[in-house]
């Protein structure tokens with residue numbers, strides 16, 4: 001693949017690759033088995049500046065940009081998808097603050113988040129509002145200089161460990177225009193962490209329900225004006241989708257590596273699997289998908305770094321990389337035969353972890369809606 005990287009971007013990629021190989025990959029299978037959150041890795045990720053990669057240094061970030069960010073997510077995801085999504089969501093939480101936060105909010109809330117002192121969570125989804133966020137019911141009622149939040153959020157990544165929650169809630173009329181964005185701090189009265197969800201994959205990542213019961217949030221924690229929530233979220237999600245595209249792309253690489261290794265080692269019909277043409281074709285498809293996913297993802301990130309429109313490209317990268325990953329995981333497991341169906345080989349975990357990438361941060365159907373809307377303009 002040819003994609004020009006600056007010396008700094010290349011150095012970050014190499015640094016994260018080494019870190020992932022040394023620190024992230026070795027415990028991945030055990031964390032998955034025990035559904036154990038990678039808490040011990042968070043401080044190390046923060047130490048390497050991987051928690052606020054697109055945030056200016058003045059606000060605690062490492063300010064290396066979106067291309068460096070996706071390169072880092074790819075390397076972490078190649079080693080452990082659960083750790084990658086934990087890192088990606090905390091980066092996502094800083095986006096609305098960096099883009100729409102006041103100077104005071106950036107100093108008070110963004111700095112600790114981007115510096116990795118606290119973990120971020122991004123709370124949109126509700127039991128009755130998934131793909132259509134305009135159906136959000138969580139209410140934020142104003143009382144003087146404070147808001148009272150009431151409602152339930154579900155599927156919130158990092159929720160049990162986060163120090164800061166981005167929350168979308170209703171302050172006005174029904175539909176997307178009545179939504180406002182808030183930053184809710186851990187320990188806010190009335191914020192309760194609900195049950196933790198048991199998942200088929202990404203078992204080491206933390207996914208919880210959040211309950212808001214007369215949760216008090218000061219006006220100073222509202223991001224943007226009342227009613228701006230939909231716009232704030234749309235911009236953050238476009239950026240988030242580049243992160244999920246990067247996660248999926250790193251995992252395609254893992255599929256390729258596992259498939260190649262196994263196909264070269266295992267012999268059937270008196271020769272290695274890799275000498276059979278049917279196996280070679282599957283490996284060729286995985287390798288081609290990986291290159292295409294990398295290019296789409298890096299290209300969307302480069303547009304963001306140049307401050308050019310990137311929403312459609314982010315959706316394309318997310319759609320393509322996540323669908324390609326699921327096909328690649330299927331093929332890589334097929335190459336492993338029955339052994340791929342056991343937890344003795346990493347491909348079994350990768351296959352389960354892959355499934356969610358076509359679902360969260362907008363399903364494939366939602367990405368197609370967004371791409372079609374832009375293309376038909």
Ligand SMILES: Cc1cc2nc3c(=O)[nH]c(=O)nc-3n(C[C@H](O)[C@H](O)[C@H](O)COP(=O)(O)OP(=O)(O)OC[C@H]3O[C@@H](n4cnc5c(N)ncnc54)[C@H](O)[C@@H]3O)c2cc1C
Nearest residue numbers: 122123124125130131155156157359360361362363365366
């Ligand atoms: C592991 C995990 C982590 C997550 N982390 C977070 C998080 O941190 N924060 C957060 O806010 N959310 C999170 N989510 C929630 C995720 O973003 C939602 O699950 C997703 O947006 C889909 O919503 P839903 O599950 O309610 O499905 P629904 O919206 O009910 O959709 C069900 C199906 O119908 C399809 N569909 C819906 N509408 C249409 C349409 N108009 N046309 C065609 N098809 C349609 C969908 O594509 C999907 O296939 C997470 C989910 C998971 C599984």
